[in-house]
Amino acid sequence: MGGSTVKAEGAPEIVLASASSARARMLNDAGVVHTCCPAHVDEAAVKCKWTGGPEGLALDLATTKALQVSTQRPRALVIGADQVLAFGDEVFDKPGTVDGVRAHLQSLRGHTHALISAVAVAQGGSILWSTVDRATLNMREFSDGFLNAYIAEVGEEVAHSVGAYHLEGLGAQLFDAIQGDHFTVLGLPLIALLNYLRSQGALKT
Numbered sequence: 001m002g003g004s005t006v007k008a009e010g011a012p013e014i015v016l017a018s019a020s021s022a023r024a025r026m027l028n029d030a031g032v033v034h035t036c037c038p039a040h041v042d043e044a045a046v047k048c049k050w051t052g053g054p055e056g057l058a059l060d061l062a063t064t065k066a067l068q069v070s071t072q073r074p075r076a077l078v079i080g081a082d083q084v085l086a087f088g089d090e091v092f093d094k095p096g097t098v099d100g101v102r103a104h105l106q107s108l109r110g111h112t113h114a115l116i117s118a119v120a121v122a123q124g125g126s127i128l129w130s131t132v133d134r135a136t137l138n139m140r141e142f143s144d145g146f147l148n149a150y151i152a153e154v155g156e157e158v159a160h161s162v163g164a165y166h167l168e169g170l171g172a173q174l175f176d177a178i179q180g181d182h183f184t185v186l187g188l189p190l191i192a193l194l195n196y197l198r199s200q201g202a203l204k205t
Helices: 021-029 043-049 054-072 098-108 144-158 170-174 182-186 190-199
Strands: 014-016 077-087 090-092 112-123 126-139 175-179
Touching: 014 021, 021 182, 043 054, 054 077, 054 112, 054 126, 098 144, 112 182, 112 190, 126 182, 126 190, 144 170, 170 175
Parallel strands: 014 077
Antiparallel strands: 077 090, 077 112, 112 126, 126 175
């Protein structure tokens, strides 16, 4: 739960359709009162069938999550969010294992990739608003020694994160340049979302 100082009186409940601790923490830190009700979407199946660009994929996943939970909580403002990593023509999934972490970082090392974060808000089974944002990250040409030390330090902690890193932790040392919004990198276009919630009277203005 977040703090109560910014919630507008009489505003609808805000629900985050995600089990992401990072997204919940961003809302908490911004003082947005919410509850978590994770959506159950087969993301791998959606990605396998997707034939469009990464922005559309991220948005499709975000809206699917928001709509699914909105049918269960029709009065609430339901926030769905997703993030994909685009590297050339490839979309990287979460590595899942330590071996996958190593393989992902070896592929991304010395190159530029993009993190695309999408967020959608639904109510009563309909999408009210959505947006997509992109950040560009340049991964430095780190040594094999650094890679080994990094993996030994973070282990499986980052195996379930897109890109195999947490930018708010040791993962920051993987990069020499980042262009884009900090919150987008973390997986939620937070400023745009806060602006929308205020416009709907869900937060104090």
